[in-house]
Amino acid sequence: MDRYGVDHHPDRTFPNGTLCRAGGGCRRSRRVKTTDANAVLAYRPLHAADAAAAHRLTQSIHWSHRLIDWQALLRNGTGVAALAGDEIVGVAMYWLHDDTHASLGMVITAPDYQGQGIDREMVERVMPALAGRSVLVNAFADSRSMYEDLGFVLVGRVERHQGAVFEAQPIALAPGQRVRPMSVGEGPALAALCARAAGISRGHALENLRPARDCVVLERDGVAQGFALCRRVGGAHVIGPVVAPDIDSAKLLINHWMATHLDVYLRIDVVGCPPLDTWINARGLLPAITFLSMVRGEAPQGDATMRLFTLVNLALG
Incomplete structure (x- = not known):
C-alpha cells in the first residue's frame, strides 16, 4: 500500500x-x-x-x-x-x-x-x-464469453489509467477560451451536452454536485463547449465524465484537474482514444487494465460535434 x-x-x-x-x-x-x-x-x-x-x-x-x-x-x-x-x-x-x-x-x-x-x-x-432497451456493459475480458452468450457484442474498449501527477504543465488557451467552475443551475445544460456526446441521457450522473468543487466548464466566447467532473470515488479521485468537442479541449479539461490535484491519487477511464491514452501516460497516470465495452441491442450514436472522452464510472458509463 x-x-x-x-x-x-x-x-x-x-x-x-x-x-x-x-x-x-x-x-x-x-x-x-x-x-x-x-x-x-x-x-x-x-x-x-x-x-x-x-x-x-x-x-x-x-x-x-x-x-x-x-x-x-x-x-x-x-x-x-x-x-x-x-x-x-x-x-x-x-x-x-x-x-x-x-x-x-x-x-x-x-x-x-x-x-x-x-x-x-x-x-x-x-x-x-x-x-x-439497448443494454451497455463495461466488462472484464474474462467475462466476454458470458456476455456474448447472452447476446452482447463488442463495440469498443475502455483504458483505465491511475497514478499521481507531481508537476503542473499549463496548456495555452485559444482566444476566447476559459475554464471556469460550473454555475449553480447549469446541470441540465451540461447533461444535454453529455447526451449529445454519448447518445444517451445520463442526467443522474450530474446530480448532487457541488458546482464550484466537482465540475469545470470549458467556455469559448461565452458558450459552454464541454465540461469535466472530478470526484472522490473509493480510494481515488476520478476525472470523468469528460465531454468535449475535440481531443485538445479534452486535454485542457483533464489538465485543469491534474493541476489542482497534484500528488493526489487519480483515476481516468478513457473511451477508445489512443492519442489521449498516450498523453495521459506521459503525464504520469499509467495504464492499469483494459475493459471491454459491449452492448446488447443497437449501440448508441452520439453527435459528431461532441465526444465523451472519459467515463463517470464503469457501471454508469
Whole structure:
C-alpha cells in the first residue's frame, strides 16, 4: 500500500483462490466450490437498504468502494442480490438512462461463491427488466464469453489509467477560451451536452454536485463547449465524465484537474482514444487494465460535434 492508501500489488492469488488484478478487480481462480449456484442460493431484488451489505461484498474482493459510493449507486439504480442464508454473496445492478438505453454493472460475487455461474444467473434475472432497451456493459475480458452468450457484442474498449501527477504543465488557451467552475443551475445544460456526446441521457450522473468543487466548464466566447467532473470515488479521485468537442479541449479539461490535484491519487477511464491514452501516460497516470465495452441491442450514436472522452464510472458509463 502506498502513501495514498492504495494497494499497488501485482496480480496475485489469495489462499481462497481469488485472483486480484493490479488494475483493480478480482476473479476466482479454478480452485472453486462445485456446488450448483441455484441449489444453495436465493435471489431477490436489490434495495437501497442493502448498501452496507454491498459495501462488505466489494471489500471482500478488495475493491475500494466506500459506503457512500454504494449509496450513490443505489440511489439511481437497482438490480438483484444473491443470498446464502441472510448474507448477500452477489449483486448485479442496472440503471435506466432513458426510454431506449440502460447500463449493466457492478456484477460481483463473493470469493467463496465464484466459479458457480452466479454472475450469469444474476445477469439473466435482471435482463427482463431491460427488455426493449439497448443494454451497455463495461466488462472484464474474462467475462466476454458470458456476455456474448447472452447476446452482447463488442463495440469498443475502455483504458483505465491511475497514478499521481507531481508537476503542473499549463496548456495555452485559444482566444476566447476559459475554464471556469460550473454555475449553480447549469446541470441540465451540461447533461444535454453529455447526451449529445454519448447518445444517451445520463442526467443522474450530474446530480448532487457541488458546482464550484466537482465540475469545470470549458467556455469559448461565452458558450459552454464541454465540461469535466472530478470526484472522490473509493480510494481515488476520478476525472470523468469528460465531454468535449475535440481531443485538445479534452486535454485542457483533464489538465485543469491534474493541476489542482497534484500528488493526489487519480483515476481516468478513457473511451477508445489512443492519442489521449498516450498523453495521459506521459503525464504520469499509467495504464492499469483494459475493459471491454459491449452492448446488447443497437449501440448508441452520439453527435459528431461532441465526444465523451472519459467515463463517470464503469457501471454508469
